[in-house]
Amino acid sequence: MGTDSHTQIRQIAISGYYGFRNSGDEAVLLSILLALEAEGKAQGVTVKPIVLSVDPERTSRTYGVEAAHRMRPADVLKTLRRCDGLISGGGSLLQDATGAMTIPYYTGIMKLAQLLGKPTFAYAQGIGPVNRRWMDPLIRHVMERSKYVSVRDAESAALLGRIGVPADRIEVVPDPVMGLPLPAVEAATIEGASEMPPVIGVSLRRWRSDGADLVRAAEALVALSRRRPVRLRFLPFHTPSDTETSEQVMERLRGRLGDGSSAELAAPGDHPQQMLLEVSRCDALLGMRLHALIYAAGQRIPMLGLSYDPKIDQFLNRLGLTPIGTTEQLDAEAFADAACLLLEQRTQWQDKHKRAIDLLIDQSQKPAQQIVHFLRHTISR
Template identity: 70%
Template sequence: MGTTNRTDETGLQVRRIVISGYYGFRNSGDEAVLKSILFALEEEGVKQGLRIVPVVLSGDPASTTAMYGVEAVHRMKLGEIVRALRASDGLISGGGSLLQDATSAKTIPYYTGVMKLAQLLGKPTFAYAQGIGPVNRRWMDRLIRGVMRRSAYVSVRDAESAHLLGRIGVPRDRIDVVPDPVMGLPLPASAAEVAAAAAGAPTLPVVGVSLRHWRKDGADLARFADALGALARSRAVRLRFLPFHTPSDAEASLWVMERLGDLGASVAEIAEVGDDPQLMLQEVSRCDALLGMRLHALIYAANQSVPMLGLSYDPKIDQFLNRIGLTPIGTTEALDSAAFVAAMGELLDNPAEWHSEHQAAIDQLKQEARKPAKQIISILR
């Protein structure tokens, strides 16, 4: 690799790692992925006697540097990417749903292109808890197959992703199935102080709500508003809307809030958390239950053992819920208000039963979430 003999002032060997993903776009879920990877690399590096110096490819390098205190270069400036890769000891691609063509035909060529560039420069590449698919354009299979076969380590976040890679020709015995990295994200250091300050204050049960735009006609959000309104009229709750991707999720939340109707003794509000994923994780930790459409809202809830109901708009929602023994309460095409009210009521009234059924699976995912970092650090040593 040519750059592996650096040491820091304490004598620890230093490894510079470029990290590629959907970072710098004010999406709490993707920022949480980055922060989780940074935490895991730092922790595992210390354990194995390495200091990791990350260099993040970002849509907003200044924001990324300010938030995480790491080097960042613009993800669309080829010269900056090449210089970062040349000075590095390897490239991490992930996590998140990077290798899919549902949102754009440019996504797979971009991320595989960055991996291919690193490989051409002689740098090892690592796929970190990737979500693979859907891949609807068959010509993209060879792009994915080529870079994955040449990667030093490949991990995906669900069995379906592993199956897809195997189908297109990546040897199955080279693929680790691991949880989303955010399962290992800790609360911010100030969380205990905040919790102590809030203790004793009389509050309604808090139902976290994470929604996003999906159907162009808004029929899905209208159904969700009907169901949430029915819940609010059936019992006194605090509906706390959590925008994971600003400003679009905030707009979707406000649209729904305007259509809730009479709330009775309940209240509805929107959290203003900013872009720090740990602060959003803290928000989720304060919920008594959560209704989540965003994948990372559900992952945050699992991270903090908050009982949850999921709304499916993509197979990744079903796949994650399945890993902890759950199925969606509804989809963007259908949601039965009465069934939702009954299910949410059960979570609020009997959280211990939910924990007894699902906590073991959650604990297993949290334990496994650091495996990619361990493997990557071991290879870099």
């Protein structure tokens, strides 16, 4: 393109866990798209994304961007050849807890882009766990050859360091979803809302094969409901699995909740901002899904985290918090104590954590700033 900054156009491929109807990962994608658009405008670049998705038609329809099928090699190759670079991220892409093919897939996409001479960028990645040591060279190779590497927590940076990626090449940033805004809608004012029981958002996922963690979560919610009336609103972040999990827990609650308490299931909708809006309407949240906690933080909703993975502990730690329990242990009465305290001291909780939350929101835009700057000043077309 010409030298006029207002005419620069850059196409960028985006690789991640997209199109699988996981609200957290879809929120990551939307956050990246919005950040790239904002930074493009600020720096005089028109950024045109092409998203690699398992459901490109739905992705294109939802976000108004071009998309290609992530599992069709010819489509991936065609996309990478057309683009000026590749973003890999965010989310927990480089881990082997979900299977042995996850890391080879995402590093393979990055390596293919690099072989085609395209710059690659790691965008707020969550690294690990990596239990298969033969995968270390795959990660190290593509990270060392990337133009920009950012991870979403210090633990991910430390793991990359142990794998052999130089520390001075890694930037620690928040999860991109910290910067996700509410949809442009007016929230309806409910008459007499102050008279209603407080809303407790509940985001659970299946983890233990025997379901003992969900049994403990149900007992904790029962204990809370017997302390004070509450409206338990279950939030399925990954459909249909979280919907089924929520329904199973709700069945365990049937007939056991305290007077004035109730349980209901939210409709997740097709857009991540719809779930963000749901979270914003809660008075407090019990979150097992990482992005349920991130949504809550971004909306200043007091939260209690239930840890199933180190990423939960790592995010809570950035806010000065610790989990209320784990998939191995959750004391029902201790949970009820903590939840009641959050509801009684909601404003104090928000004031205490405001500075940390504001900092994460501000820093969540850094990867987009760096990537757009590189695309504008380094690539000539």
